[in-house]
Amino acid sequence: MISPAARDRRRFVLLMLAPATVLLIGLTLVPFIVSVLFSLSNFSLITPDDFAFSWFENYGKMFDSPEFWNALRITVIFTIAAVAVELVLGVGIAALLHFETRAVPFLRLVYLLPLAITPVAAVFTFRIMLNPSLGIFNYMLKQVGLPPQDWLGTPGMALATLVVVDAWQWTPFIMLIAAGGLAAMDEEPLEAAQMDGAGPITSFFHHSLPMLFPYLAVAVVFRSIDAFKTFDIIFVLTGGGPGIATRTLNLLAYKQGIEFLSMGYAAALAIVMLIITIIASQAFLRRINLFRPKAAL
Amino acid sequence: MKADRRQPLQPLSTRVRAGRALMPWIRRAVLWIFALWCLFPIYWLVTMSLKRQVDAISRKPKFIFEPIWDNYLSVLANGEVWQYFQNSAIVALGATALSLILGIPTAYVLARYRFTGNADFGFWILSTRMTPPVAMLIPFFVVYVQTGLFDTYIGLILAHVAIIISIVVWLMKGFFEDLPSEMEEAAFMDGATHFQAFFHICLPVTLPGIAAVAILAFLFSWNEFLFSLVLADRIQTVPVGLYSFVGYQQIAWGELSASAVIMLAPVLAFVFVFQRQLVRGLTLGAIK
Structure with a gap:
């Protein structure tokens, strides 16, 4: 028999969980299942009445098409390049800021801006600054005697520019997490090492960096997941161009689904993206054990 | 030696x-x-x-x-910017309120009560944030077009709730975990029910946290682009309006920038006033 107290407790837990659970089932689980079903069908909003299940036809078509492999390659390059740049810069700036004494609150405030600002507005500003003939970037290049660049017009350069803009927006994310990790760190081993004559740079790499790893792991996982599904920056800055040089999986799925209205194929793309994300994130997040309640009632 | x-x-x-x-x-x-x-x-x-x-x-x-x-005068006289502002305000306030009302109780239970599947439930909620948006967008689009939710405030609010509720739950869970559990234990000693412990003891103490999460939820909704772009047509939010400006008037940079600045004003105000609270939210609770 369940005691009245245990029954009360269980009723409370269920009641508290119910509203969000119902909503999340309706808004995320059901759409997900619908997406899976779409991906197994020929569903297109242009000819909705011809709906039929075509099973794995979409997936077969996708794995046979060069545009999918191209998009996957670009997505992976973009994600790795962006996260790598952000990680190195973010940790570096956090380390420098840790020892800085002047104007730290102001610097922190400024570093926060790229994260909070409406991405579309920031990206739009970058578009103006990157304009080949009138933009400030090419003007600066000319001042130092370098040839002007077609930042968004040539394939390799366009992808590199996207990485830079992404790094502008997201380096502060890694920097803030790394700075928080440094602030929470026990300084004693570091001081001991410096007493033994280790320079600040050596002691940072040997002592602080290893202790930062748990923080950086979280930062890199979150950032990679987000970079993998970047939309705003690419959509507004290049729209996937020139040609298909910056068309990531996300943009390809958007194009297929929302522009060409072939929902089945777009859903298949989205499902493949989801599977990649789940495999990558499960592997990391389960390991770092974020999901145990700390106090229990 | x-x-x-x-x-x-x-x-x-x-x-x-x-x-x-x-x-x-x-x-x-x-x-x-x-x-x-x-x-x-x-x-x-x-x-x-x-x-x-x-x-x-x-x-x-x-x-x-x-x-x-x-530039500012002509943009403000135009009136379109006001419309975007109003749309974004309605959607962001609605989405923030709804996601707080639904997310806070869940966060509390996840932080405080051990039950079978607690960790899995937490992971499921966080995983909704990892889902590539297109995977949700396509069913949303089809269902919205067929049920008439397309191009409505309610439709946009629901879509934004789906996006931000995971962050609300995740961050609020962190705030509740910071509280000493002796607080509720003392309340239970005095004969309080679980509901009373939550409403009268824990909720008031976490009000600053709730405010921080509310600001962040509002910010995420205000900045959201993809769902607002696809799931509405006449109801354009701030980012969508800005994007359509860029399309229409390529070269009127002055006016475009003026509208962008106006649309950024609330964001900048939030950053200056609530800097400290935002750090915790923007790092997804990794930094306390």
């Missing part, structure tokens, strides 16, 4: 000392260059909005110019 190899302390050589004296200045220079890099696009946007057309598109970018307010 080992102790012998350890070098006795010696005065540092001049080179090393010069290097150490220079370090703070190199460090400072790097930090300020990075600050400049973070700030520059925003600075450039603001100056563009204050420039005449000839100054804005002059081949030699002008750092010194006579500021004018004409």
Whole structure:
């Protein structure tokens, strides 16, 4: 028999969980299942009445098409390049800021801006600054005697520019997490090492960096997941161009689904993206054990 | 033997000392260059909005110019910006309120009560944030078109709740975990029910946390682009409006920048006023 107290407790837990659970089932689980079903069908909003299940036809078509492999390659390059740049810069700036004494609150405030600002507005500003003939970037290049660049017009350069803009927006994310990790760190081993004559740079790499790893792991996982599904920056800055040089999986799925209205194929793309994300994130997040309640009632 | 190899302390050589004296200045220079890099696009946007057309598109970018307010006046007279503002405000406030009401109780239970599947439930909620947006967008689009939710405030609010509720739950869970569990234990001793412990003991203490999460939820909804773009047509939110501006008037940079600045105003205000609270939210609770 369940005691009245245990029954009360269980009723409370269920009641508290119910509203969000119902909503999340309706808004995320059901759409997900619908997406899976779409991906197994020929569903297109242009000819909705011809709906039929075509099973794995979409997936077969996708794995046979060069545009999918191209998009996957670009997505992976973009994600790795962006996260790598952000990680190195973010940790570096956090380390420098840790020892800085002047104007730290102001610097922190400024570093926060790229994260909070409406991405579309920031990206739009970058578009103006990157304009080949009138933009400030090419003007600066000319001042130092370098040839002007077609930042968004040539394939390799366009992808590199996207990485830079992404790094502008997201380096502060890694920097803030790394700075928080440094602030929470026990300084004693570091001081001991410096007493033994280790320079600040050596002691940072040997002592602080290893202790930062748990923080950086979280930062890199979150950032990679987000970079993998970047939309705003690419959509507004290049729209996937020139040609298909910056068309990531996300943009390809958007194009297929929302522009060409072939929902089945777009859903298949989205499902493949989801599977990649789940495999990558499960592997990391389960390991770092974020999901145990700390106090229990 | 080992102790012998350890070098006795010696005065540092001049080179090393010069290097150490220079370090703070190199460090400072790097930090300020990075600050400049973070700030520059925003600075450039603001100056563009204050420039005449000839100054804005002059081949030699002008750092010194006579500021004018004409761009702002013509944008504000146009009225479209107000409409975007109103749409975004309705959607963001609605989505924030709904996601708090639904998310806070869940977060509390996840933080405080051990039950079968607690960790899985937490992971499921966080995983909704990892889902590529297109995977949700396509069913949303189809269902919205067929049920009439397309291009309605309710439709946009629900879509935004789906996006931000995971962050609300995740962050609020962190705030509840910070509270000592003795608080509720004492309340239970006094005969309080679980509901009373939650409503009267824990909720009031976490109000600052709730405020921080509310600001962040509002910000995420205000900045959201993809769902607002696809799931509505006449109801354009701020980012969508800005994007459509870019499409229509490629070269009217002055007016475009002025509208962008106006649309950024609430975001900037939030950053300046709630800097500390935002850090925790924007790092997804990794930094307390």
